[in-house]
Amino acid sequence: MAIVLLIIATASFFLMRFAPGGPFDKERTLPEAIEKNLRAKYHLDRPLAVQYIIYMGGLIRGDLGPSFKYRNRSVNTIIAQSFPISLTLGIYALSLAFIVGVSAGTFAAVNKHSALDYTTMSITLLGISLPNFFLGLILLLLFCFELPLFPAAGWGRPGQMVLPILTLAAPFTAYIARLMRASMLDVLSQPYIRTARAKGLSEFQVVSRHALKNAITPIVSFMGPAAAAVLTGSIVIEKIFAIPGLGTHFVNAALNRDYTLVMGTVLLYSFLLVLFNLAVDIAYSFIDPRVRL
Amino acid sequence: MENKPAMAGWAFVVFIGIIVLLTPVIAPYSYEEQNLEEQYQGPSLKHWMGTDSKGRDLMTRVMYGGRISLAVGLAGAAVSLIIGVTYGSIAGFKGGRTDNIMMRAVDILYGLPFIFFVILVMTVVGRSIYVLFIALGAVQWLTMARIVRGQTIMLKEREFVEAARALGASNARIIVYHLLPNLIGPIIVYATLTIPSVMLEEAFLSFLGLGVQPPASSWGSLAADGMIHITPVKTDWWLVVFPGMTLAATLFALNLLGDGLRDALET
Numbered sequence: 001m002a003i004v005l006l007i008i009a010t011a012s013f014f015l016m017r018f019a020p021g022g023p024f025d026k027e028r029t030l031p032e033a034i035e036k037n038l039r040a041k042y043h044l045d046r047p048l049a050v051q052y053i054i055y056m057g058g059l060i061r062g063d064l065g066p067s068f069k070y071r072n073r074s075v076n077t078i079i080a081q082s083f084p085i086s087l088t089l090g091i092y093a094l095s096l097a098f099i100v101g102v103s104a105g106t107f108a109a110v111n112k113h114s115a116l117d118y119t120t121m122s123i124t125l126l127g128i129s130l131p132n133f134f135l136g137l138i139l140l141l142l143f144c145f146e147l148p149l150f151p152a153a154g155w156g157r158p159g160q161m162v163l164p165i166l167t168l169a170a171p172f173t174a175y176i177a178r179l180m181r182a183s184m185l186d187v188l189s190q191p192y193i194r195t196a197r198a199k200g201l202s203e204f205q206v207v208s209r210h211a212l213k214n215a216i217t218p219i220v221s222f223m224g225p226a227a228a229a230v231l232t233g234s235i236v237i238e239k240i241f242a243i244p245g246l247g248t249h250f251v252n253a254a255l256n257r258d259y260t261l262v263m264g265t266v267l268l269y270s271f272l273l274v275l276f277n278l279a280v281d282i283a284y285s286f287i288d289p290r291v292r293l
Numbered sequence: 294m295e296n297k298p299a300m301a302g303w304a305f306v307v308f309i310g311i312i313v314l315l316t317p318v319i320a321p322y323s324y325e326e327q328n329l330e331e332q333y334q335g336p337s338l339k340h341w342m343g344t345d346s347k348g349r350d351l352m353t354r355v356m357y358g359g360r361i362s363l364a365v366g367l368a369g370a371a372v373s374l375i376i377g378v379t380y381g382s383i384a385g386f387k388g389g390r391t392d393n394i395m396m397r398a399v400d401i402l403y404g405l406p407f408i409f410f411v412i413l414v415m416t417v418v419g420r421s422i423y424v425l426f427i428a429l430g431a432v433q434w435l436t437m438a439r440i441v442r443g444q445t446i447m448l449k450e451r452e453f454v455e456a457a458r459a460l461g462a463s464n465a466r467i468i469v470y471h472l473l474p475n476l477i478g479p480i481i482v483y484a485t486l487t488i489p490s491v492m493l494e495e496a497f498l499s500f501l502g503l504g505v506q507p508p509a510s511s512w513g514s515l516a517a518d519g520m521i522h523i524t525p526v527k528t529d530w531w532l533v534v535f536p537g538m539t540l541a542a543t544l545f546a547l548n549l550l551g552d553g554l555r556d557a558l559e560t
Contacts, residue, residue, distance in 0.1 A: 004401055012410075012413055015413065015414070015417050016413075016417055128548075129541060129544055129545035129548060130541050131493055131496055131497070131537065131540060131541060131544065132497075133496070133497070133500045133513075133516060133517075133537070134516065134533075134537035134538070134540065134541055137516065137519075137520060137523070137533045137534075137537060138533075138534070138537075140523065141523060141528060141530050141533070141534075145523065145528045146528070225403075232408050232409075232497070235501065236497060236500060236501065239500075239501060240520065250409075250412075251501050251502070251503065253416075254412050254413075254415070254416045254503055255502060255503070257416055259416070259417075262412070262413055262416055263413070265409070266409045266410065266412075266413055269409055270409075
């Protein structure tokens with residue numbers, strides 16, 4: 001795990017340093033002395049190997065270095081300010097997708113071939129196909145401008161959080177519901193379920209106590225990729241609903257060629273994902289005792 | 294061919310394909326033509342999808358945007374196909390430790406937020422459309438590599454491979470002339486499914502302003518341009534709805550087609 005992060009850090013470091021054009025190239029050339037001082041401040045006057053060691057040393061201490069564009073702020077401060085917002089958004093969206101997706105999938109599977117089942121499956125197919133930004137813009141048009149139920153932008157009050165969370169959660173809810181339905185149908189056809197029914201358990205008990213635990217394993221393993229996709233999706237959502245999260249900073253940094261900020265964000269996201277995948281593996285072994293870590 | 298949704302998807306993809314190919318001939322207006330007397334007009338008989346901030350016909354722009362969107366989708370899928378098939382067939386054919394290491398690398402790459410690396414590369418190398426082709430294709434090859442590897446492992450013990458080897462064929466020759474022709478089915482299916490995911494990623498990047506750059510435009514960047522014009526004062530909804538809807542419908546059709554092909558192959 002540490003090795004993966006080391007490789008990512010090294011690769012992105014050298015990618016950045018070999019980029020054509022320095023961070024201070026502008027239309028207006030700076031006086032030589034100022035440029036020299038700037039370069040010294042960011043250690044750009046040192047040999048590449050020394051720069052690398054300085055950066056890696058900082059990383060080990062959790063210091064992502066200074067931002068190239070926001071002269072007086074470090075990457076750490078920017079992340080500390082904006083990341084909690086993105087994290088809240090992501091956690092709400094994932095939880096919503098998990099809860100709604102699992103319940104919808106289970107209901108659809110239990111009432112197989114009913115009107116409820118067909119309705120759920122059609123809605124989820126739509127949910128998967130709609131690009132996230134399109135759904136967000138449609139919701140914005142409908143519920144902020146045509147029917148002003150929610151504020152269009154900002155973050156903090158509950159009303160501002162509804163639409164972004166719904167938009168971000170929609171495709172994952174749909175995907176989880178479909179996955180859950182297929183997996184539940186599979187489990188419900190197994191002999192031990194027949195045994196459970198034969199000994200007189202109610203349908204609710206059969207599903208909730210016997211089937212659910214086995215049917216949910218594919219969903220748990222999907223949570224790893226889902227977390228990755230939520231991170232990506234939240235960038236778009238933050239742009240549409242003008243949320244001052246890390247995604248917004250990341251896009252601006254990429255547009256402004258603020259290398260350290262881009263790299264810091266990529267490293268943070270990679271670290272989170274590696275961590276999250278580990279957590280998924282651990283959760284897996286709790287649900288399915290046959291899986292050994 | 295009894296799969297109705299897949300046939301409908303196929304029909305729609307062909308329809309879009311024809312329109313996009315014939316765009317220079319059938320487009321009602323020219324791509325850049327500005328008409329400042331007709332700014333921000335809603336859909337009408339004259340402009341089916343309305344006009345934008347410079348009075349340009351939106352339908353024409355959506356048609357030209359489709360050329361870029363589809364080109365990126367096809368090129369990205371082609372790049373992912375080349376990398377994935379090469380990588381997967383080598384891993385599967387070699388087997389043993391080579392296979393172990395190669396597939397372990399794929400597992401690790403799977404867990405990474407790849408789109409961020411695409412953004413990192415675009416930041417550093419510059420936002421050119423060719424970089425976009427390669428970067429998106431380079432992201433998408435993992436699934437293809439896994440599938441090709443799995444199939445190669447199944448096939449390589451069969452008699453015809455042994456026969457080829459007995460005749461003195463080299464490893465490369467066996468892979469290219471004997472294994473790959475037998476893998477063509479799954480490869481086509483997953484290439485079809487890769488196109489919409491590449492297109493979606495292109496739209497995502499263009500929407501953020503990190504993908505296709507003006508004066509070129511794709512469905513994603515058209516939607517992003519339109520988003521600026523949705524304000525509390527006035528909502529020019531058509532600028533967002535039409536590019537977005539065209540993209541969504543095309544992705545939907547491609548997914549239906551890919552799923553249908555997969556089902557047909559598996560039965």
